[in-house]
Amino acid sequence: MTQLDPFYLIVGDVAQLERLVPLGVRLVQLRIKSLPEADVRRQIARARDICTAHRARLVVNDYWEIALDLHCDFVHLGQEDMDSADLAALRRAGVRYGLSTHDEAELERALALGPAYVALGPVYPTRLKQMKWAAQGLDRVRDWKARAGATPLVGIGGLTPERLPSLFAAGAASAAVVTDIQQAPDPEARCREWLAATREYLR
Numbered sequence: 001m002t003q004l005d006p007f008y009l010i011v012g013d014v015a016q017l018e019r020l021v022p023l024g025v026r027l028v029q030l031r032i033k034s035l036p037e038a039d040v041r042r043q044i045a046r047a048r049d050i051c052t053a054h055r056a057r058l059v060v061n062d063y064w065e066i067a068l069d070l071h072c073d074f075v076h077l078g079q080e081d082m083d084s085a086d087l088a089a090l091r092r093a094g095v096r097y098g099l100s101t102h103d104e105a106e107l108e109r110a111l112a113l114g115p116a117y118v119a120l121g122p123v124y125p126t127r128l129k130q131m132k133w134a135a136q137g138l139d140r141v142r143d144w145k146a147r148a149g150a151t152p153l154v155g156i157g158g159l160t161p162e163r164l165p166s167l168f169a170a171g172a173a174s175a176a177v178v179t180d181i182q183q184a185p186d187p188e189a190r191c192r193e194w195l196a197a198t199r200e201y202l203r
């Protein structure tokens with residue numbers, strides 16, 4: 001079973017990854033939206049090299065074929081991504097995958113696919129993107145933890161350092177974040193706060 005770091009940083013481009021990973025981030029997702037594929041490929045290759053140099057684990061969002069091509073070893077897939085991804089090819093190549101879930105049917109589907117983790121969101125309201133799900137809340141995190149068994153659970157959506165104690169108490173293994181760091185007046189300082197706030201949940 002994959003041991004997940006409790007702090008799961010999600011960045012929108014490799015420039016942000018390059019600024020934040022050296023602070024001590026151990027688990028980072030590159031989540032690029034709306035860029036030509038050649039640029040995406042360049043950014044993923046650079047992110048892979050930075051993460052290798054800093055002994056951080058890179059998770060490539062969406063672009064599983066490029067991840068395979070570039071010998072990255074971890075991807076994140078949403079429910080629609082799963083429809084088109086070749087999970088058998090990923091497994092053959094030793095690429096692990098984390099999967100998004102938002103309701104019971106999605107969780108059942110995800111768990112049947114042998115994921116490295118399942119993510120539940122949005123735990124709190126998120127400003128990052130429009131979603132058809134209302135905030136799931138902490139009871140739902142507890143329920144997901146019970147259903148997921150040994151599969152690690154990632155909480156995502158509206159998370160802040162202040163919300164972490166109750167998230168981890170409810171059973172999450174890791175907390176994923178975009179906006180609270182990306183939109184902070186000083187993202188480096190906020191990232192350090194996240195590192196400090198999650199350290200005690202390292203297992």
Ligand SMILES: Cc1ncc(COP(=O)(O)OP(=O)(O)O)c(N)n1
Binds near residue numbers: 078098100121156
């Ligand atoms: C850790 C984590 N959880 C959920 C998501 C969302 O994935 P998805 O539903 O495919 O949406 P996009 O992020 O691709 O817009 C994620 N990326 N990471």
Ligand SMILES: Cc1nc(C(=O)O)sc1CCOP(=O)(O)O
Binds near residue numbers: 157177
């Ligand atoms: C990208 C994403 N996926 C979610 C899901 O529930 O699947 S919630 C979410 C946004 C998380 O970002 P923030 O920390 O900015 O709220």
Ligand SMILES: [Mg+2]
Binds near residue numbers: 081
């Ligand atoms: Mg996706």
